[in-house]
Amino acid sequence: MLMDSIFTLLHVVMAIINFSIIFHSSLYLSSLKCLCLLGIFSFLFPQSSLDVRALQFSQSLIFAIEEINNSSSLLPGVSLGYKIYDTCTSAAKAVRMAMALVNGNENSTLNEQCTKSAQVQAIIGETSSSASTAIAKSISPYSTCECLSDKRKYPSFLRTVPSDYYQSRALAEMVKQFGWTWVGAIRRDDDYGNNGMAAFTKAAEQLGVCLEYSLPFIRTYSQEKVLRIIQQIKSSTSRVIVAFVTYWDLEILLNVFYEHNITGYQWVGTESWISDSTVARLDKHKILQGAIGLAIPDTTVTGLKEFILDINPLKSAGGAIFTEFWETLFKCKYSVHNELKHTTVCTGQEKLSEIENEFTDLSLLPIFCNVYKGVYAVAHTLHNLLGCTQTCPAKKQPDPLTVSVYINIDLQLNKGEEVYFDKNGDPVAKYEIINWKTIEDQHEFVTVGLYDSSFPAQNQLIMKMGSIVWNAFSIKYGSHNLCVICTRKAVQKGKPICCFDCIPCAEGEISNMTGTNIHKTIIFFRHKNTPIVKANNSELSFLLLFSLALCFLCSLTFIGRPSEWSCVLRHTAFGITFVLCISCVLGKTIVVLMAFRATLPGSNVMKWFGPPQQRLSVLAFTLIQVLICVLWLTTSPPFPFKNLKHYKEKIILECQLGSAVGFWAVLGYIGLLALLCFVLAFLARKLPDKFNEAKFITFSMLIFCAVWITFIPAYVSSPGKFTVAVEIFAILASSFGLLFCIFLPKCYIIIMKPEMNTKKQIMGKVK
Structure with a gap:
């Protein structure tokens, strides 16, 4: 994410707000074998304002470097240096600075002890995802994006903050555990948010x-765009907002929400803002009341807090900074012009301990x-x-590539903190679950749970449900959108499948549970145990339905511009699926004839055409x-062709x-199969059954043969797109003929005449 720390070797990156912090090293070979790492401390801030958050991050890096330089056990005889640059959240500036440093084109000041130019050893860089993406291809920096776990693209990338893959899944599991199945989301319009x-x-869909x-959303959006967002939120029914944004985006959002009186939403936040007290101070109207989200676990590094608040390094960095x-810190001016007479004058003796602001937070x-x-x-x-x-x-000299290969995968720091990287360069994902509680009109952060990806799947998310304080209005109106008893879901046209309306159940049906789905089932499958389905060979009937579905789908292969695969597929798929279909009908016809023969005294003919033989015949x-x-495709397969002869003014693609x-x-x-099936069905059409399936098979084969007999002259005489139209018509017409003639009479009895769906009626024993 943005407020994180990442690093990658072969010009390693560690995220620091709006900064790219670069290590330099050059090797001085002498009898002392001294490694001298040089650096210049410089800041390049935007002209409009000073980012004190960025100063805190840079102070953290300087603290670590000075602690290492003062250590007698770690890198003895070696001094680490640094340079600090501000990218101003500009992707172009980030690329320009990074490439200049990597290629050695930036100016460097050398210590007298060293004789070689500085060489970039590691870049601890930009946390803005968009700026990081711009230089990712060249020096592999980035933030928490899941894509950077791909070692084929970013082989040298490692990070000390969890990937967004884990954060996204943790948020989804948390939302699911709260029972919120209907939520909205606002995302920062950059690589991090998207x-x-x-x-x-x-992850949410899976759960x-x-x-x-x-x-x-991004803070630079026009007022028109922001108003469209507001209107969509106001017209929505969900009362939970998952916010993948940064704290400076929330500054704008909170003001806009207040102006439009949008309250009563339960906010779910990422580690970029959920534990940031700056956001809590900005939320003057308690819009984020009861917010809950993930935060980086609290760790302790002795002396770091005091060092960050110590501004002495800034004095040595230069008077301007x-x-x-x-x-900025004390809201005063060192030099006061005539037009600024009422401005407070800085004395330089002001005390940090007497103020509370973003830097002291x-x-x-x-x-x-x-x-x-x-x-x-x-x-x-x-x-x-x-x-x-x-x-x-x-x-002998550690270059960036060597450092990338030999970087420690698991190390224990002096302060007891562990740094661990898996095969993808990611640490174990650990988050604290933070809940905002309002105490004496102020937001306070309370830890109400934990997420640890190293635990078993069922125990990764641990919550103290009784300790959570919710946004009162969001709970009142609820965050669920379920259909109540006696209603069912109806999908909304043009919207995701999870968007639905609740409409009354159909006549004769009832839903006795809240939030349940009513699944539509095929009539034949639903009544598979009834006599009429059993008597008509249910196994072959279901196989016939499946083959008919494939026949209908075959028509789709004839649509669109011809290509090599479509030309091959359209004819072979059509031929194979229709043979499968006719084979099933032929099998049913043979079963009818055999069944009648089996009723004659002393006949045992059905043993020669039982279910195994039926399946084998269809397969054969x-x-x-x-x-x-296969023979057709191996000798001379179909291929796309441009017909220039049929029309002088047109080119026909066929x-x-x-x-x-x-x-x-x-x-x-x-x-041939259709003709054989027609003859057998015709012979069996007058068998003395109450419900004679052979009669309906005869009609279906009559329609089938009629369609394909008329197809031949129409196909031969039709050019270009008309040829395709004739083929599609023949496929659909013959498929509908089989479907209606064979299954419509049975469905009529199942639905309209259930009293006829008995064994006695089917056997014709009822008078």
């Missing part, structure tokens, strides 16, 4: 949580500790490389057609048959 929300949406809306910082200390971890991970790797005695790299007939298609013999062999085999 990628994070995409991961959340995927049965539905997003009513997912709205992009110290002056701007001091004036250390609510993000856990994130600062991640910066500390990242610096130590790099330092330990350099230490091990310089003191290597076994399996050492060929190069279909395999013959498959063999014909599929040439390749081998005409192959096409007519496929069609002829279908005709």
Whole structure:
């Protein structure tokens, strides 16, 4: 995420707000074997304002470096230096700075002890996801995006903050555990927000949580865009908002929500803002009351808090930066012009202990500790490389690639903190679940749970449900959208499948549970145990229904511009599916004839055509057609063709048959089976059954044969798109003929005449 710490070697990146912090190193080979890492401390801030959050992050990095330089056990005889640049959240500036440093094109001041130019050893960089993405291809920086776990694209990327994959899943599991199945979402319109929300949406769908809306937002949006977002939120029915945004986006959102009187929503936040006291101070109207979300676990690094608040390093950085910082912090001016007579004059003796502002607020200390971890991970790797005695790299000087290969995967820091990276360069995902409680008109952060990805799946999310304080209005109106008893879900046209209306159940049906789905079932399957379905060979009937569905789908392959695969697929799929269909009808016809023969005294003919033989016959007939298609495709398959001869002013895109013999062999085999089926059904049409299926098979085969007999002259005489239209018509007409003639009479009895759906009626024993 943005407020995190990431680092990647082969120009490693660790995220720091609006900063790219770069290590330099050059090797001085002498009798002392000194490694001198040089640096210049410089800040480049935006002209409009000073980002004191960024100063806190830079102080954390400087603290770690100075602690390492003063250590006698870690990198003895080696000094670490640093440079600090401000990218101003600009992707272009981030790329320009990073590439200049990587390529050695930036100016550097060398210590007298060193004789070689500085070499970039590691970049601890930009947390803005969009700016990070811009330089990811060249030096592999980024924030918490799940995509950076792909080692094929980013082999040198590691981070000390969990991937958004875990945060998104943790948020989805948390929302599900609260019973919220109908939520809305606002995401920052950049790589962080869009990628994070995409991961959340995927995880939420798997858990049965539905997003009513997912709205992009960034503070630079026009007023018109913001108003559209507001209107969509006001018109929604969900009362939970999952916010994948940053604290500076919330500054705008809170004001807009207050102006439009939008209250009573339960907010769910990411670690970018949920534990930030700056956001809590901005929420003057308690819009975020009861907010809950994930935060980086609190860790302790002795002396870090005091060092961050110590502004002495700024004095040594130069008068300009110290002056701007001091004036911003104490809202005073060192030089007062005539037009600013009422402005407070800075004395330089002001005390930090007497003020409370964004700089003195250390609510993000856990994130600062991640910066500390990242610096130590790099330092330990350099230490091990310089003191290597076994399996050492060929190069004596540790270059970025070597550091990337030999970086420690699991190390224990001096303060007891563990830095661990899995095979994807990610640490174990651990989050505290923070709940906002209002005490004496002020928001306070209370830990109400824990998420740890290293635990078993069923125990990763631990909640203290009784300790959570909700937004009162969101609970009053609820966050569920379920259909109540005696209603059912109806999907809304043009919206996601999880968006639905609740409408009364159909006549004769009832739903006796809230939130249940009424599944539609095929009539034949629903009544599979009734006599009429059993008597008509239910197994072959279901196989016939399946093959008919494939026949209908075959028509889709004839639509669109011809290509090599579509030309091959349309004819072979058509030939095989229709043979499968006719084989099932032929099997049913043979069963009818055999069944009648079996009723004669002394006849045992059904043992020769039982269920195994029926399946085998369908398979055998279909395999013959498959063999014909294979021979056709191997000798001369269909191919796309531009017909320039039929019309002078038009070019007709069509599929040439390749081998005409192959096409007519496929069609002829279908005709042969249909003719055989028609003859057998015709012979059995007058069998003395109460419900004679052979009669309906005869009608269906009569329609089938009539369609395909008329198809031949129409196909031969139709050019281009008309040829395709004739084929589609023949496929649909013959498929509907089979479907209606064979299944419509049975469905009529099942639905309209259930009294006839008895064994006695089917056997004709009722007078």
